Amino acid sequence: MRIILTGGAGYIGSHTAAVLVERGHEVIILDNFVNAERDVPARLKSLTGREITIIEADIRSTEAVTAALQAHRVDAVIHFAALKAVGESEADPLLYYDINIIGTIRLLQSMQAAGIGRIVFSSSATVYGQPDSSPILENAPTRVENIYGRTKLVMEDLIRDLARVGKLKAAANLRYFNPVGAHPSALIGETPRGVPNNLMPYVTQVATGERPYLNVFGKDYPTRDGTGERDYIHVMDLAVAHAMALEHICGNDVSVTVNLGTGHGTTVLELVKAFETVTGKTIPVSIAPRRAGDVASYYADPALAQRLFGWKATLNLEDMCRDSWRWQAKRAGINDV
Ligand SMILES: NC(=O)c1ccc[n+]([C@@H]2O[C@H](COP(=O)([O-])OP(=O)(O)OC[C@H]3O[C@@H](n4cnc5c(N)ncnc54)[C@H](O)[C@@H]3O)[C@@H](O)[C@H]2O)c1
Known part of the structure:
Protein backbone atom coordinates (compact mmCIF):
# COMPACT_ATOMS: atom_id res chain seq x y z
CA MET A 1 0.00 0.00 0.00
CA ARG A 2 0.99 3.62 -0.32
CA ILE A 3 0.59 5.33 3.06
CA ILE A 4 0.91 8.91 4.27
CA LEU A 5 2.22 9.25 7.81
CA THR A 6 1.28 12.58 9.39
CA GLY A 7 3.93 13.32 12.01
CA GLY A 8 6.01 10.59 10.40
CA ALA A 9 9.31 12.31 11.20
CA GLY A 10 8.59 12.07 14.95
CA TYR A 11 9.48 9.35 17.42
CA ILE A 12 6.83 6.69 16.80
CA GLY A 13 6.18 7.76 13.21
CA SER A 14 9.79 7.33 12.10
CA HIS A 15 9.99 3.80 13.55
CA THR A 16 6.69 2.92 11.90
CA ALA A 17 7.99 4.30 8.59
CA ALA A 18 11.01 2.00 8.80
CA VAL A 19 8.83 -1.05 9.54
CA LEU A 20 6.33 -0.25 6.77
CA VAL A 21 9.12 0.06 4.19
CA GLU A 22 10.57 -3.22 5.41
CA ARG A 23 7.16 -4.87 4.89
CA GLY A 24 7.01 -3.61 1.30
CA HIS A 25 4.74 -0.58 1.69
CA GLU A 26 5.47 2.81 0.17
CA VAL A 27 5.75 5.57 2.75
CA ILE A 28 5.23 9.31 2.41
CA ILE A 29 5.87 11.51 5.43
CA LEU A 30 3.89 14.68 6.04
CA ASP A 31 5.30 16.72 8.93
CA ASN A 32 5.82 20.37 9.81
CA PHE A 33 8.93 19.48 11.87
CA VAL A 34 7.69 21.33 14.93
CA ASN A 35 8.96 18.42 17.04
CA ALA A 36 11.21 16.48 14.69
CA GLU A 37 14.81 16.76 13.64
CA ARG A 38 15.50 17.82 10.07
CA ASP A 39 17.81 14.92 9.35
CA VAL A 40 15.33 12.17 10.25
CA PRO A 41 14.49 11.58 6.54
CA ALA A 42 18.20 11.14 5.76
CA ARG A 43 18.62 8.74 8.67
CA LEU A 44 15.57 6.78 7.53
CA LYS A 45 17.12 6.57 4.09
CA SER A 46 20.34 5.10 5.42
CA LEU A 47 18.30 2.68 7.51
CA THR A 48 15.92 1.47 4.80
CA GLY A 49 17.97 2.10 1.68
CA ARG A 50 14.94 3.85 0.23
CA GLU A 51 14.21 7.48 -0.55
CA ILE A 52 11.11 8.48 1.40
CA THR A 53 9.03 11.36 0.04
CA ILE A 54 8.75 14.19 2.56
CA ILE A 55 5.99 16.76 2.44
CA GLU A 56 6.58 19.68 4.75
CA ALA A 57 3.10 20.83 5.72
CA ASP A 58 0.85 21.49 8.68
CA ILE A 59 -2.07 19.07 9.03
CA ARG A 60 -4.33 22.12 9.47
CA SER A 61 -3.64 23.41 5.97
CA THR A 62 -6.40 21.59 4.13
CA GLU A 63 -5.23 22.79 0.74
CA ALA A 64 -1.68 21.44 1.06
CA VAL A 65 -2.78 18.18 2.65
CA THR A 66 -5.57 17.53 0.12
CA ALA A 67 -3.13 18.23 -2.72
CA ALA A 68 -0.59 15.82 -1.21
CA LEU A 69 -3.17 13.07 -0.74
CA GLN A 70 -4.44 13.50 -4.30
CA ALA A 71 -1.02 13.76 -5.91
CA HIS A 72 0.27 10.60 -4.27
CA ARG A 73 -2.99 8.60 -4.57
CA VAL A 74 -2.49 7.08 -1.14
CA ASP A 75 -4.44 4.11 0.17
CA ALA A 76 -4.51 5.15 3.81
CA VAL A 77 -3.29 7.64 6.40
CA ILE A 78 -1.55 6.94 9.68
CA HIS A 79 -2.14 9.98 11.85
CA PHE A 80 0.64 10.61 14.39
CA ALA A 81 0.85 14.42 14.15
CA ALA A 82 -0.13 16.01 17.44
CA LEU A 83 1.23 17.80 20.47
CA LYS A 84 1.70 15.40 23.37
CA ALA A 85 2.87 17.12 26.56
CA VAL A 86 0.30 16.96 29.37
CA GLY A 87 1.75 19.95 31.26
CA GLU A 88 1.86 22.13 28.15
CA SER A 89 -1.74 21.17 27.33
CA GLU A 90 -2.87 22.45 30.73
CA ALA A 91 -0.86 25.67 30.26
CA ASP A 92 -2.12 26.32 26.71
CA PRO A 93 -5.41 24.48 26.10
CA LEU A 94 -6.32 26.35 22.92
CA LEU A 95 -3.04 25.36 21.29
CA TYR A 96 -3.87 21.70 21.97
CA TYR A 97 -7.49 22.02 20.79
CA ASP A 98 -6.21 23.73 17.66
CA ILE A 99 -3.44 21.35 16.64
CA ASN A 100 -4.89 18.10 17.90
CA ILE A 101 -8.63 18.53 17.41
CA ILE A 102 -8.93 21.13 14.62
CA GLY A 103 -5.87 19.55 12.98
CA THR A 104 -7.60 16.16 12.96
CA ILE A 105 -10.84 17.65 11.60
CA ARG A 106 -8.88 19.37 8.82
CA LEU A 107 -7.06 16.13 8.03
CA LEU A 108 -10.35 14.20 7.88
CA GLN A 109 -11.76 16.91 5.56
CA SER A 110 -8.71 16.60 3.32
CA MET A 111 -9.09 12.82 3.28
CA GLN A 112 -12.75 13.15 2.37
CA ALA A 113 -11.94 15.62 -0.42
CA ALA A 114 -9.29 13.26 -1.77
CA GLY A 115 -11.55 10.20 -1.45
CA ILE A 116 -9.40 8.44 1.15
CA GLY A 117 -11.40 6.51 3.72
CA ARG A 118 -8.90 4.54 5.79
CA ILE A 119 -7.02 5.80 8.83
CA VAL A 120 -4.92 4.51 11.71
CA PHE A 121 -4.82 6.92 14.64
CA SER A 122 -2.36 7.36 17.55
CA SER A 123 -4.44 7.36 20.68
CA SER A 124 -3.22 6.79 24.20
CA ALA A 125 -3.94 4.86 27.38
CA THR A 126 -4.34 8.31 28.91
CA VAL A 127 -8.01 8.10 27.83
CA TYR A 128 -8.58 5.62 30.70
CA GLY A 129 -7.50 8.18 33.33
CA GLN A 130 -7.51 6.54 36.78
CA PRO A 131 -8.58 2.98 35.91
CA ASP A 132 -10.66 0.93 38.36
CA SER A 133 -8.22 -1.94 37.95
CA SER A 134 -5.57 -3.44 35.67
CA PRO A 135 -5.21 -5.13 33.24
CA ILE A 136 -7.30 -2.58 31.36
CA LEU A 137 -9.66 -3.78 28.64
CA GLU A 138 -10.77 -1.58 25.74
CA ASN A 139 -14.30 -1.38 27.15
CA ALA A 140 -13.10 0.12 30.47
CA PRO A 141 -14.60 3.54 31.17
CA THR A 142 -12.77 6.49 29.64
CA ARG A 143 -11.95 9.26 32.09
CA VAL A 144 -10.32 12.40 30.86
CA GLU A 145 -8.02 13.96 33.43
CA ASN A 146 -6.15 16.60 31.45
CA ILE A 147 -6.47 18.57 28.26
CA TYR A 148 -4.09 16.36 26.28
CA GLY A 149 -6.24 13.35 27.24
CA ARG A 150 -9.41 15.24 26.27
CA THR A 151 -8.00 15.95 22.80
CA LYS A 152 -7.14 12.25 22.32
CA LEU A 153 -10.63 11.15 23.29
CA VAL A 154 -12.26 13.76 21.03
CA MET A 155 -10.03 12.68 18.13
CA GLU A 156 -10.99 9.04 18.73
CA ASP A 157 -14.68 9.99 18.84
CA LEU A 158 -14.45 11.96 15.59
CA ILE A 159 -12.93 8.96 13.86
CA ARG A 160 -15.42 6.48 15.38
CA ASP A 161 -18.35 8.72 14.38
CA LEU A 162 -17.18 9.02 10.79
CA ALA A 163 -16.68 5.26 10.61
CA ARG A 164 -20.15 4.64 12.11
CA VAL A 165 -21.91 6.80 9.52
CA GLY A 166 -19.88 5.37 6.65
CA LYS A 167 -17.70 8.42 5.94
CA LEU A 168 -14.65 6.31 6.75
CA LYS A 169 -14.34 2.78 5.41
CA ALA A 170 -11.82 1.58 7.94
CA ALA A 171 -10.27 2.99 11.10
CA ALA A 172 -8.03 1.89 13.96
CA ASN A 173 -7.79 3.86 17.18
CA LEU A 174 -4.61 2.52 18.76
CA ARG A 175 -4.27 3.19 22.48
CA TYR A 176 -0.56 3.11 23.27
CA PHE A 177 0.60 2.42 26.79
CA ASN A 178 4.19 3.68 27.50
CA PRO A 179 6.38 3.65 24.39
CA VAL A 180 10.15 3.47 25.04
CA GLY A 181 13.26 2.23 23.27
CA ALA A 182 14.69 3.00 19.87
CA HIS A 183 15.57 1.28 16.62
CA PRO A 184 18.37 -1.23 17.35
CA SER A 185 20.55 0.56 14.75
CA ALA A 186 20.48 3.69 16.97
CA LEU A 187 19.80 5.70 13.80
CA ILE A 188 16.39 6.85 15.02
CA GLY A 189 14.98 7.31 18.51
CA GLU A 190 13.27 9.75 20.83
CA THR A 191 14.63 13.28 21.18
CA PRO A 192 12.73 15.09 23.90
CA ARG A 193 13.06 18.86 23.94
CA GLY A 194 14.23 20.22 27.30
CA VAL A 195 13.62 18.23 30.46
CA PRO A 196 12.10 14.85 29.49
CA ASN A 197 8.53 14.26 30.67
CA ASN A 198 8.90 10.50 30.48
CA ASP A 231 3.19 -0.92 30.90
CA TYR A 232 6.34 -0.06 28.90
CA ILE A 233 6.29 -1.13 25.28
CA HIS A 234 9.21 -1.16 22.87
CA VAL A 235 8.70 1.33 20.02
CA MET A 236 9.64 -1.38 17.49
CA ASP A 237 6.80 -3.59 18.76
CA LEU A 238 4.53 -0.55 18.50
CA ALA A 239 5.69 0.12 14.94
CA VAL A 240 4.95 -3.47 13.90
CA ALA A 241 1.51 -3.16 15.51
CA HIS A 242 0.73 -0.17 13.26
CA ALA A 243 1.61 -2.16 10.16
CA MET A 244 -0.49 -5.14 11.28
CA ALA A 245 -3.45 -2.95 12.31
CA LEU A 246 -3.27 -1.11 8.99
CA GLU A 247 -3.17 -4.34 6.98
CA HIS A 248 -6.07 -5.72 9.05
CA ILE A 249 -8.43 -2.76 8.71
CA CYS A 250 -7.64 -2.18 5.04
CA GLY A 251 -7.98 -5.87 4.20
CA ASN A 252 -11.34 -6.19 5.94
CA ASP A 253 -12.73 -2.63 5.92
CA VAL A 254 -13.45 -2.65 9.63
CA SER A 255 -13.02 -0.17 12.46
CA VAL A 256 -11.41 -1.06 15.76
CA THR A 257 -10.24 0.46 19.03
CA VAL A 258 -7.30 -1.49 20.42
CA ASN A 259 -4.85 -1.37 23.33
CA LEU A 260 -1.15 -1.67 22.51
CA GLY A 261 0.81 -2.74 25.55
CA THR A 262 2.68 -5.78 26.76
CA GLY A 263 0.20 -6.70 29.48
CA ASP A 301 -4.94 -6.25 28.48
CA PRO A 302 -3.50 -6.59 24.95
CA ALA A 303 -5.46 -9.73 23.97
CA LEU A 304 -7.74 -7.94 21.49
CA ALA A 305 -4.83 -6.91 19.23
CA GLN A 306 -3.69 -10.50 19.13
CA ARG A 307 -7.17 -11.79 18.42
CA LEU A 308 -7.91 -9.24 15.68
CA PHE A 309 -4.63 -9.01 13.82
CA GLY A 310 -2.24 -11.45 15.46
CA TRP A 311 -0.04 -8.87 17.15
CA LYS A 312 1.77 -9.46 20.43
CA ALA A 313 4.74 -7.58 21.92
CA THR A 314 7.94 -9.58 21.52
CA LEU A 315 10.61 -7.35 23.07
N1 LIG B 1 5.29 9.01 22.90
C1 LIG B 1 4.33 8.65 23.74
O1 LIG B 1 4.60 8.38 24.91
C2 LIG B 1 2.89 8.56 23.27
C3 LIG B 1 1.96 7.85 24.03
C4 LIG B 1 0.65 7.77 23.59
C5 LIG B 1 0.26 8.41 22.42
N2 LIG B 1 1.17 9.12 21.70
C6 LIG B 1 0.74 9.80 20.48
O2 LIG B 1 1.47 9.27 19.39
C7 LIG B 1 1.68 10.28 18.40
C8 LIG B 1 3.14 10.34 18.06
O3 LIG B 1 3.86 10.60 19.25
P1 LIG B 1 5.43 10.76 19.25
O4 LIG B 1 5.90 10.35 20.60
O5 LIG B 1 6.01 10.14 18.05
O6 LIG B 1 5.52 12.34 19.17
P2 LIG B 1 6.50 13.26 18.32
O7 LIG B 1 6.32 14.65 18.83
O8 LIG B 1 7.86 12.69 18.27
O9 LIG B 1 5.86 13.15 16.85
C9 LIG B 1 4.79 13.96 16.43
C10 LIG B 1 5.16 14.52 15.08
O10 LIG B 1 4.09 15.33 14.60
C11 LIG B 1 4.63 16.51 14.02
N3 LIG B 1 3.59 17.54 14.13
C12 LIG B 1 3.11 18.12 15.25
N4 LIG B 1 2.17 19.02 14.92
C13 LIG B 1 2.03 18.99 13.58
C14 LIG B 1 1.20 19.68 12.66
N5 LIG B 1 0.33 20.61 13.07
N6 LIG B 1 1.31 19.38 11.34
C15 LIG B 1 2.21 18.46 10.92
N7 LIG B 1 3.02 17.78 11.73
C16 LIG B 1 2.93 18.04 13.06
C17 LIG B 1 5.89 16.80 14.84
O11 LIG B 1 6.82 17.59 14.13
C18 LIG B 1 6.41 15.39 15.10
O12 LIG B 1 7.29 14.97 14.08
C19 LIG B 1 1.10 11.55 18.97
O13 LIG B 1 -0.21 11.71 18.46
C20 LIG B 1 1.06 11.29 20.46
O14 LIG B 1 0.03 12.03 21.09
C21 LIG B 1 2.48 9.20 22.09
Missing part, protein backbone atom coordinates in the same frame (compact mmCIF):
# COMPACT_ATOMS: atom_id res chain seq x y z
CA LEU A 199 10.88 8.13 32.66
CA MET A 200 13.14 6.32 30.18
CA PRO A 201 14.58 9.42 28.44
CA TYR A 202 15.23 10.88 31.88
CA VAL A 203 17.02 7.73 33.02
CA THR A 204 19.18 7.69 29.89
CA GLN A 205 20.12 11.33 30.45
CA VAL A 206 21.14 10.54 34.03
CA ALA A 207 23.28 7.72 32.61
CA THR A 208 25.07 10.10 30.22
CA GLY A 209 25.67 12.58 33.05
CA GLU A 210 23.38 15.22 31.56
CA ARG A 211 21.24 15.06 34.72
CA PRO A 212 22.57 14.31 38.21
CA TYR A 213 19.87 11.95 39.51
CA LEU A 214 16.36 10.65 38.92
CA ASN A 215 13.48 11.97 40.99
CA VAL A 216 11.12 9.12 41.86
CA PHE A 217 7.71 10.60 42.58
CA GLY A 218 6.11 8.56 45.35
CA LYS A 219 7.31 5.44 47.14
CA ASP A 220 4.13 4.74 49.03
CA TYR A 221 1.89 3.43 46.26
CA PRO A 222 0.24 0.02 46.73
CA THR A 223 2.70 -1.69 44.33
CA ARG A 224 5.52 -4.25 44.80
CA ASP A 225 8.06 -1.62 45.86
CA GLY A 226 5.85 1.43 46.41
CA THR A 227 6.71 3.14 43.11
CA GLY A 228 4.37 3.70 40.17
CA GLU A 229 3.79 0.79 37.80
CA ARG A 230 3.39 1.22 34.02
CA HIS A 264 2.96 -6.47 32.13
CA GLY A 265 3.51 -3.72 34.66
CA THR A 266 7.00 -2.53 35.61
CA THR A 267 7.63 -0.21 38.55
CA VAL A 268 9.97 2.77 38.39
CA LEU A 269 12.56 1.03 40.56
CA GLU A 270 12.32 -2.19 38.53
CA LEU A 271 13.00 -0.20 35.37
CA VAL A 272 15.97 1.55 36.97
CA LYS A 273 17.37 -1.79 38.16
CA ALA A 274 16.96 -3.38 34.71
CA PHE A 275 18.64 -0.38 33.10
CA GLU A 276 21.59 -0.59 35.51
CA THR A 277 21.97 -4.32 34.88
CA VAL A 278 21.84 -4.00 31.10
CA THR A 279 24.12 -0.97 30.80
CA GLY A 280 26.43 -1.26 33.81
CA LYS A 281 25.61 2.38 34.65
CA THR A 282 24.52 3.57 38.08
CA ILE A 283 21.37 5.69 38.26
CA PRO A 284 21.20 7.67 41.51
CA VAL A 285 17.61 8.18 42.62
CA SER A 286 15.99 10.64 44.99
CA ILE A 287 12.56 9.87 46.44
CA ALA A 288 10.16 12.79 46.07
CA PRO A 289 6.48 13.18 47.03
CA ARG A 290 3.77 11.80 44.75
CA ARG A 291 2.77 14.04 41.84
CA ALA A 292 -0.87 15.15 41.67
CA GLY A 293 -2.81 13.07 39.16
CA ASP A 294 -0.33 10.18 38.94
CA VAL A 295 -1.90 6.72 38.92
CA ALA A 296 -0.41 3.95 41.12
CA SER A 297 -0.56 1.24 38.53
CA TYR A 298 -1.82 0.56 35.06
CA TYR A 299 -1.16 -1.97 32.39
CA ALA A 300 -2.98 -3.19 29.31
CA ASN A 316 11.24 -7.29 26.81
CA LEU A 317 12.39 -4.72 29.36
CA GLU A 318 16.06 -5.54 28.76
CA ASP A 319 15.60 -4.88 25.02
CA MET A 320 13.92 -1.57 25.85
CA CYS A 321 16.75 -0.50 28.19
CA ARG A 322 19.51 -1.63 25.81
CA ASP A 323 18.07 0.14 22.76
CA SER A 324 17.19 3.32 24.67
CA TRP A 325 20.72 3.46 26.02
CA ARG A 326 22.38 2.70 22.68
CA TRP A 327 20.48 5.61 21.12
CA GLN A 328 21.14 8.10 23.92
CA ALA A 329 24.79 7.07 24.34
CA LYS A 330 25.42 7.52 20.63
CA ARG A 331 23.90 11.00 20.74
CA ALA A 332 26.04 11.87 23.74
CA GLY A 333 29.16 10.61 21.95
CA ILE A 334 29.69 7.74 24.40
CA ASN A 335 31.26 4.69 22.77
CA ASP A 336 30.74 1.94 25.32
CA VAL A 337 27.75 0.26 23.67
